[in-house]
Each structure stands twice: as structure tokens, then as C-alpha cells.
Amino acid sequence: xxxxxxxxxxxxxxxxxxxxxxxxxxxxxxxxxxxxxxxxxxxxxxxxxxxxxxxxxxxxxxxxxxxxxxxxxxxxxxxxxxxxxxxxxxxxxxxxxxxxxxxxxxxxxxxxxxxxxxxxxxxxxxxxxxxxxxxxxxxxxxxxxxxxxxxxxxxxxxxxxxxxxxxxxxxxxxxxxxxxxxxxx
Amino acid sequence: xxxxxxxxxxxxxxxxxxxxxxxxxxxxxxxxxxxxxxxxxxxxxxxxxxxxxxxxxxxxxxxxxxxxxxxxxxxxxxxxxxxxxxxxxxxxxxxxxxxxxxxxxxxxxxxxxxxxxxxxxxxxxxxxxxxxxxxxxxxxxxxxxxxxxxxxxxxxxxxxxxxxxxxxxxxxxxxxxxxxxxxxxxxxxxxxxxxxxxxxxxxxxxxxxxxxxxxxxx
Numbered sequence: 001x002x003x004x005x006x007x008x009x010x011x012x013x014x015x016x017x018x019x020x021x022x023x024x025x026x027x028x029x030x031x032x033x034x035x036x037x038x039x040x041x042x043x044x045x046x047x048x049x050x051x052x053x054x055x056x057x058x059x060x061x062x063x064x065x066x067x068x069x070x071x072x073x074x075x076x077x078x079x080x081x082x083x084x085x086x087x088x089x090x091x092x093x094x095x096x097x098x099x100x101x102x103x104x105x106x107x108x109x110x111x112x113x114x115x116x117x118x119x120x121x122x123x124x125x126x127x128x129x130x131x132x133x134x135x136x137x138x139x140x141x142x143x144x145x146x147x148x149x150x151x152x153x154x155x156x157x158x159x160x161x162x163x164x165x166x167x168x169x170x171x172x173x174x175x176x177x178x179x180x181x182x183x184x185x
Numbered sequence: 186x187x188x189x190x191x192x193x194x195x196x197x198x199x200x201x202x203x204x205x206x207x208x209x210x211x212x213x214x215x216x217x218x219x220x221x222x223x224x225x226x227x228x229x230x231x232x233x234x235x236x237x238x239x240x241x242x243x244x245x246x247x248x249x250x251x252x253x254x255x256x257x258x259x260x261x262x263x264x265x266x267x268x269x270x271x272x273x274x275x276x277x278x279x280x281x282x283x284x285x286x287x288x289x290x291x292x293x294x295x296x297x298x299x300x301x302x303x304x305x306x307x308x309x310x311x312x313x314x315x316x317x318x319x320x321x322x323x324x325x326x327x328x329x330x331x332x333x334x335x336x337x338x339x340x341x342x343x344x345x346x347x348x349x350x351x352x353x354x355x356x357x358x359x360x361x362x363x364x365x366x367x368x369x370x371x372x373x374x375x376x377x378x379x380x381x382x383x384x385x386x387x388x389x390x391x392x393x394x395x396x397x398x399x400x401x402x403x
Contacts, residue, residue: 003210003213004213005213005214005216005217006217007217007221008217008220008221010213010214010216010217011213012206012209012210012212012213013205013206013209013210014206014210015204015206015207016206017206019205019206019209023209024209027209027212027213031216031220034220034224035220037224038220038223038224038227041224041227041228041231042227044231045227045230045231063342098235098237098396100291100396115339115341116339116341116342116344118344118347120347128295128390128392131347131348131349146349147295147347147349148293148349148351149293149295149349149351149392149394150235150237150291150293150394150395150396151237152237166339166341166342166344167341185235185396185398
């Protein structure tokens with residue numbers, strides 16, 4: 001077996017070689033290996049990594065940025081993306097690439113002593129972006145927050161969503177709803 | 186030598202002299218051509234091109250009143266991703282973003298605005314994200330894609346306000362020409378506010394991103 005194709009290295013016999021079962025076996029095995037590579041790419045294309053998680057009623061201490069703990073996965077692929085019981089604040093990128101991140105943090109029901117709220121996204125504990133809301137001219141009503149954006153992640157990078165309630169007179173506030181979605185594009 | 190119908194893989198025909206080694210070499214080379222084409226196509230669709238730019242210096246002196254455009258619009262900074270102004274760093278999955286190709290794009294921006302001096306509590310902060318696609322052969326009028334977010338400044342602990350807006354736009358190439366750098370053709374950010382007692386500073390770390398998510402087939 002003395003020849004092979006220039007790019008993928010598919011082995012074939014050359015003139016003078018004995019063509020036997022091994023000649024076909026080697027070529028077939030090489031083709032099989034490359035088809036496995038293609039099948040892997042196909043799976044990445046058709047089953048792109050994504051996660052859609054929620055957490056409920058997490059008590060967040062005022063004036064402190066707090067990572068949210070997502071204890072329910074409505075959808076996760078692959079499973080390594082997010083674990084609801086071990087480090088439920090962490091979303092671990094399974095492959096290199098660009099991801100669309102969308103968070104929803106409900107501020108409904110904040111006490112009247114709150115002055116501002118903001119929620120944000122971190123990558124490997126570094127804040128990349130956030131969204132804030134205030135009392136809307138003194139009215140005790142807070143709009144919900146939706147930090148979102150495009151993230152360039154390497155496999156293993158850790159994404160989190162945090163919230164910070166600013167204000168006085170109260171210690172903690174529990175929102176009824178937090179959502180985080182990450183999708184590989 | 187015969188070939189298969191779809192991928193043109195060769196095989197000996199009935200009157201082939203039976204040069205098995207050469208036949209297998211032709212076969213292997215043809216298979217390689219098809220496998221490489223399949224891999225290239227899959228990788229192209231998998232590794233979506235996009236870019237993220239992030240400012241590395243504060244932008245000061247944003248006055249109250251009408252909309253200010255510290256980035257984009259007249260400068261055209263955001264087109265083609267690789268050459269933003271000095272205060273922007275660009276990262277992306279691809280080597281070079283070709284934003285001037287027909288397609289549907291997601292784009293967005295994040296800013297943190299802090300008053301340089303006195304804060305006028307509960308005054309407006311407005312962030313507009315726009316994409317302007319010029320009139321041309323494929324449509325009569327200029328298309329404007331506008332997304333906007335408003336909030337108020339509470340003057341809480343000097344945080345300023347954090348704003349984030351995201352949207353989509355469709356871009357159709359005009360006579361194969363690259364978009365120019367003018368108000369009618371490009372991405373832009375608009376900032377308006379009612380903090381009359383001082384200017385605002387757009388803090389370093391502001392981000393802008395865009396990614397093509399679909400082709401447009403006309």
C-alpha cells in the first residue's frame with residue numbers, strides 16, 4: 001500500500017502492489033473515518049448546543065451582585081452545558097463559537113425602598129454586559145430586565161447571570177422568575 | 186470507466202482491462218474530492234461569521250438634548266468589523282466579517298452611561314440602535330431598522346444606567362457594492378438624555394455585535 005490521497009490520506013495500492021483484501025479494507029477504513037468526521041459536523045449543525053433554564057424565588061441580598069441559581073432545565077443540549085444541582089449558576093460552553101445569550105430577570109414586586117436594579121451576564125466571572133432599571137420617576141414600579149447579547153466563547157468558558165437590587169430598608173428580595181437562554185449560532 | 190450518478194465516483198465498466206491499482210487510486214481521489222466538499226460545506230454553515238466589538242476607552246462629552254451618535258453613522262465604524270476605530274477591539278469566530286453580503290443579521294449594543302458631573306435624578310436615558318440600508322435597485326426607498334430602549338437615571342451609588350438593545354435587520358447587496366460610510370448606510374448608535382446639568386460619559390466596555398443568521402433568497 002504505497003499511495004494515498006493528498007488531503008485526507010485515503011490509502012490505495014499503486015501499480016505493482018498486490019491488490020488484496022487489505023487494500024480494500026484500508027481504503028474502506030479511511031473513508032469510514034472521514035465520514036465519521038462529517039457526521040460529527042452534521043450533528044453539530046443539526047443539534048446545536050442550547051440551554052433554556054429557569055430559577056424561581058431566589059433570595060437576593062440587597063446591594064450585592066448575586067449569581068442566579070438555575071435549578072430547572074427546560075431544555076439542555078448537551079447535558080454538560082448546565083447542571084441544575086451542581087454549580088447551578090454555571091453554564092459551561094461545550095464548544096468554541098458564538099453564542100446568543102438572553103436573560104430575563106423579573107423585578108416585579110420590588111419594595112418601595114429599592115432605588116435601582118440591574119442584571120447582567122458574566123463570562124469567566126468578568127462582567128460583559130448588563131441592564132438596569134430605576135423607579136421610573138419615583139413610581140414604585142420596576143420594569144423587567146433582559147440583558148442579552150452575542151458572546152464569543154471557548155469550550156469550557158463559564159457564563160452566569162447576576163442580579164443586583166439597589167436600595168435601603170430591606171435585606172433581600174425574591175423574584176418569581178429568572179430565565180437564561182444560551183444558543184450556539 | 187463508469188461513474189456514479191450523483192457524486193461521479195468512478196468504477197470499472199464491463200470492458201475494463203482491470204488495472205485495479207489505478208482504478209482504486211481514481212476512486213480514492215474522487216471520494217476525497219467529495220468528502221472535502223462535504224466537510225467544507227458543513228464547516229461553512231457551522232462556523233457562523235460574526236463580530237463583537239468592545240470599547241476600551243471612555244467617550245466623554247455626550248451633551249443633553251438631541252440624539253448624539255458617538256459611534257457609527259457618519260464614521261461607518263461598524264462596517265466590516267475588522268477596522269473599527271482605535272477604541273474598539275474586535276473578536277469574532279471568523280477571520281473577517283463580510284457584512285456586506287445579503288442576509289438577515291442579529292445586531293445589538295450595550296452601554297453604560299454615567300454623568301460626568303451632577304446627576305439630574307430621574308431624567309431620561311435613550312439608546313437607539315439603527316441599521317440603514319440604502320435605496321437601490323432592489324427596493325425604492327431607504328430601509329431603516331430601529332430598536333430603542335429608554336430608562337431613567339436613579340442616581341444610585343454612581344452606577345449610572347446600563348442599557349442593552351438588540352434587533353434584526355435584512356441586508357440586500359446593492360449592485361455588489363460595499364456599503365458606504367454615511368448616515369444612510371450602516372450601523373449606528375444614538376444616545377439622547379435629559380441630564381442638563383452635566384454631560385454623560387459612555388464608559389469603556391461598551392459592546393456592539395452583529396452576526397449573520399440566515400441567507401435571503403429572492
